[in-house]
Amino acid sequence: MSNSNPLLPPIPFAMAEVEIAEKLRLAGLRPTRQRCALGGLLFAQGDRHVTAEALHEEAVHAGQRMSLATVYNTLHQFQQVGLIRELAIDGQRAYFDTNTSNHNHFYVEPDGHLIDISGHEIKVDGLPLPPAGMRISHIDIVVRLVRDTSKA
Numbered sequence: 592m593s594n595s596n597p598l599l600p601p602i603p604f605a606m607a608e609v610e611i612a613e614k615l616r617l618a619g620l621r622p623t624r625q626r627c628a629l630g631g632l633l634f635a636q637g638d639r640h641v642t643a644e645a646l647h648e649e650a651v652h653a654g655q656r657m658s659l660a661t662v663y664n665t666l667h668q669f670q671q672v673g674l675i676r677e678l679a680i681d682g683q684r685a686y687f688d689t690n691t692s693n694h695n696h697f698y699v700e701p702d703g704h705l706i707d708i709s710g711h712e713i714k715v716d717g718l719p720l721p722p723a724g725m726r727i728s729h730i731d732i733v734v735r736l737v738r739d740t741s742k743a
């Protein structure tokens with residue numbers, strides 16, 4: 592690493608590129624150019640919720656030539672190896688979450704924006720027993736928000 596001063600923050604882009612390739616490899620994916628480009632957009636800025644459409648737009652902005660279908664395929668590959676989680680929010684758009692831990696979401700309906708709710712902040716009472724031979728894997732709760740106009 593050329594960044595010899597430990598007090599300086601790491602060079603974000605160069606660091607991210609190496610880290611992303613390594614992250615993909617560890618997950619069992621070959622770090623192709625497209626996977627690395629999308630991985631960089633997804634994983635280099637902390638936890639994110641994105642739609643394929645929004646990520647495609649970002650990629651195009653960043654000078655990457657790829658189709659929306661490629662973005663979808665890559666997101667699904669990332670999901671299959673557990674790098675991201677797909678969230679079913681409104682049935683029309685798929686949201687992908689880079690935070691794969693057990694947590695729930697606020698959904699800001701007016702702008703289609705998701706906010707994390709940590710796993711222990713919601714307590715679910717009175718869950719039905721799953722059918723024989725099944726167990727509950729996790730519960731996805733979406734708390735839908737609208738603007739509060741009552742105090743305007």
Ligand SMILES: [Zn+2]
Nearest residue numbers: 688690696707
């Ligand atoms: Zn989330």
